Each structure stands twice: as C-alpha cells, then as structure tokens.
Amino acid sequence: MRALRWHGAQDLRLEQIPIPRPGSQQVRIAVQYCGICGSDLHEYESGPHAIPVGTAHAVSGRSAPLTLGHEFCGTVVELGSEVTGLQVGDRVAVEPEYRCSHCAYCGSGAYNLCADMGFAGLMGDGGMAEFAVVPSYMLHRLPDVVTLEQAAVLEPAAVALHALHRSQLAEGASCAIFGLGPIGLLLVTLAKLQGAGTIIAVDVSPQRLHMAKQAGASHLVDAKGLTPRELRHTIASATAGLGVDTSFEAAGLQATFEGALRALRKGGNMVMVGLMSEARLDAFDAVNRELSLVASVGYRDVYPELIGRIAAGAFGPSAIITRTVPLEQAVSNGFAALVQDRSQIKILVSPSAGCNNQH
Structure with a gap:
C-alpha cells in the first residue's frame, strides 16, 4: 500500500509498504480522509518533537520512520480475533490516543493523561496511508447521517x-x-x-x-x-x-x-x-x-457527544475544511500550502482512489 512516512524534518516520503495486519485486539480500516494538524506541521518543519526516534513508544512499539496522520476516519475492512462490537463495513472515526490501560491515570478514567500517552500518527503509524491498523478502543462507529468528511474533523x-x-x-x-x-x-x-x-x-x-x-x-x-x-x-x-x-x-x-x-x-x-x-x-x-x-491536552469521553451533536444537526465541524488533496499531493498541496497560505485552515488528505481535489 501507499503511505506518507516521516523520516526526518523536511523529509516526508510517499512509499510502498506492506499492508498491515491487525493483532487480536486491533482493527484494520481503509482510510477515507486524514487531516493535516498543526502537530504534523511542526514535525514536518522541524521535528522530531513527539515522534519517537531510536527508542520505540511504549504502547505502539513503533519509532521513526512512521506513517503520519492522527485525524482520520474510514471503513472497517478486517477485525482482530478478539474484537467485539464492530463489523466489516462499519464507518468509523478514530480517537487516536494510545492507552496503556494499567497506569493510575487510565485506571481513574483520565486516559488522555496516560503515563505512556501518545497518538497514532505521531508516536505510531497513522492515517496518511491507504490502510491503518489501530486498537479497537480507538474506534467510534458513525451513524448513517454523519459523513466521513465530518468524521475527519472530529479529532480537532x-x-x-x-x-x-x-x-x-x-x-x-x-x-x-x-x-x-x-x-x-x-x-x-x-x-x-x-x-x-x-x-x-x-x-x-x-x-x-x-x-x-x-x-x-x-x-x-x-x-x-x-x-x-x-x-x-x-x-x-x-x-x-x-x-x-x-x-x-x-x-x-x-x-x-x-x-x-x-x-x-x-x-x-x-x-x-x-x-x-x-x-x-x-x-x-x-x-x-x-x-x-x-x-488542556487531548481529550477524553467527548467523541460520543460530538457525534451525537453532528447527527442531530447541531454541529457542523466540516465548515473549517478548505481543501482536500490526494495522497500524492499531501506534501506539495497540503503541508506546504498550510505553511505558506494563511487562508488555508484544515486540509484533508484522501488516500482513496479518485479523490476530488476541489472543495
């Protein structure tokens, strides 16, 4: 599959890598959209800041080079053997915070303060790829009335x-x-x-x-x-x-x-x-x-509330999207555009085929 990989500051490479397979408690999704975040821009311009180099992240087990992108959504295509509550074909938003599940913070419910906190797409492989594998606890199933474009902006x-x-x-x-x-x-x-x-x-x-x-x-x-x-x-x-x-x-x-x-x-x-x-x-x-x-860092227990507001028609986060680009143009018309053009707010990258470059 194609994936946009961070190798160093000013060094993002579109590469062909093996399609990842999910572990027993993981899910593989076909990525529809992945937003470019300010954190991604910092890593692109002058990183590493959060990306682990040399020593792997405690929860993800990954270090650079890795696939960027933590604001993503898509469709479930493969389930790990122990995953319940999801099925192939489900449209899902990704809440990309890693949780160790055994520290004092996770035990109290404050999982955004996990002792080994991190984000898929920064401390592990993320969504700027055709497929992504994430722990099942990160996924929120979307009602039919919530579009994947709206789901792409749920993280910010x-x-x-x-x-x-x-x-x-x-x-x-x-x-x-x-x-x-x-x-x-x-x-x-x-x-x-x-x-x-x-x-x-x-x-x-x-x-x-x-x-x-x-x-x-x-x-x-x-x-x-x-x-x-x-x-x-x-x-x-x-x-x-x-x-x-x-x-x-x-x-x-x-x-x-x-x-x-x-x-x-x-x-x-x-x-x-x-x-x-x-x-x-x-x-x-x-x-x-x-x-x-x-x-305030990250988030906890807010995705269901946001999805409910969107479904009820009370909230439209996709209004901040100013451009959608295919994966091949993520650097030239995505990262570079956000650095150079203050009129750009949220640019989505679409790894799926036939991406419409106009918004």
Whole structure:
C-alpha cells in the first residue's frame, strides 16, 4: 500500500509498504480522509518533537520512520480475533490516543493523561496511508447521517470540546479566543453552542476572522499592529470595561499567551490549548487579579457527544475544511500550502482512489 512516512524534518516520503495486519485486539480500516494538524506541521518543519526516534513508544512499539496522520476516519475492512462490537463495513472515526490501560491515570478514567500517552500518527503509524491498523478502543462507529468528511474533523473538535470542558465558561458568559486555526475556530462554534454571550475572536488574518464571524463570534479583533495595551483596551471595550470571563490561548505563541491573560477580568480563567515550549508570566498581575490558569491536552469521553451533536444537526465541524488533496499531493498541496497560505485552515488528505481535489 501507499503511505506518507516521516523520516526526518523536511523529509516526508510517499512509499510502498506492506499492508498491515491487525493483532487480536486491533482493527484494520481503509482510510477515507486524514487531516493535516498543526502537530504534523511542526514535525514536518522541524521535528522530531513527539515522534519517537531510536527508542520505540511504549504502547505502539513503533519509532521513526512512521506513517503520519492522527485525524482520520474510514471503513472497517478486517477485525482482530478478539474484537467485539464492530463489523466489516462499519464507518468509523478514530480517537487516536494510545492507552496503556494499567497506569493510575487510565485506571481513574483520565486516559488522555496516560503515563505512556501518545497518538497514532505521531508516536505510531497513522492515517496518511491507504490502510491503518489501530486498537479497537480507538474506534467510534458513525451513524448513517454523519459523513466521513465530518468524521475527519472530529479529532480537532474533540480538542476544542475538551478545552471547553476544562474552562469555567458558563451560559451567557464572555470569552476571548486567541488564534483562529482549526482549534480556535471550533472553539468559537462550540462556545456559541454552549450559550456563551460575548465571543471575541482574535487573530491577524482577515480570512480567519471572517470565518470566526461565520462560526458565531460576536466581536472580531484584528491584532495585527496592536500594542498589548491597545489589544487589552479593545477587548475591555466589548465587555463593559471589565475583560472576559474566560480566554482560550490556541496559537502557542508568547504574544497570544500574554494577550489571553491581559484579556481577563479579575477572577477570570484562561485555558492553555496551544503548544509552546515555555512562556513568560507576569506572576504579580496573575496573583493581584486572582486569575486561574488551566491547561488542556487531548481529550477524553467527548467523541460520543460530538457525534451525537453532528447527527442531530447541531454541529457542523466540516465548515473549517478548505481543501482536500490526494495522497500524492499531501506534501506539495497540503503541508506546504498550510505553511505558506494563511487562508488555508484544515486540509484533508484522501488516500482513496479518485479523490476530488476541489472543495
């Protein structure tokens, strides 16, 4: 089969590799779509960051080179001998977090904090291939009314919903979302569905701000050229001079980290979603205004909720998809396009034959 394999930074190779066979508790799926995530871009541009090199991951048993892609879905084509609850032909979404199933975190149900946490497509082989083999616990069967295109965006939607669960955002409350990539835009949509009152979307891209407006943002802030003081004043002006109840940092930048903190009212809470190696914090300000900071990683127990919302017609995550490309164009029209073109939000790779390149 064909698979897009990570060998090193700037070294993704479309290769022919053997079709994988499932173990007793695994399932092989024919991949329909696989989204390109910001984590994939980091590995492509300057990795390895999460990809194991030399030493295999404890749960997957894999190390580089490996097949990228953790935002994927498809159709079941082969079941391991001990798998129950699924059958060949089922359309499924993949919740790609590995679980060791025996550490304290897995035992308490917090499997996203597993002592050996990892993701298929980063710490093991993923979905940028014609077929993928994953543990059966990763699969969620899709109702007929949920399309595979919608299922391809469930993974970033799960990140956003888990972050929302980690927040203290109440119905009618105000929030600001810094960074309008896929996670930020989905946060706008889900905050609106949760009943947030004022939703302030902050970015430097006019195209992304426009998409945030369509997703339900009540206020748009183009932060390009604004000083921190001007940005704080703009957000305060939209909230009776107080600042927002909750802010979400979804870009992983020092500037957005500081902006998300400054945007808060006294007693407000900030959720860190974006990935960054370190951040500078004005601890005096945080203490003086009694701010709360929480972090959010991955997701747990949210896929059924998201699938139910899509099936009920209340949530349409595929609105963030801007392009679909065949596997052969994943690097040139996928990874490179996301690096160079800020108007691209979510690009799907389709390993299946006859992929339509237009969206």
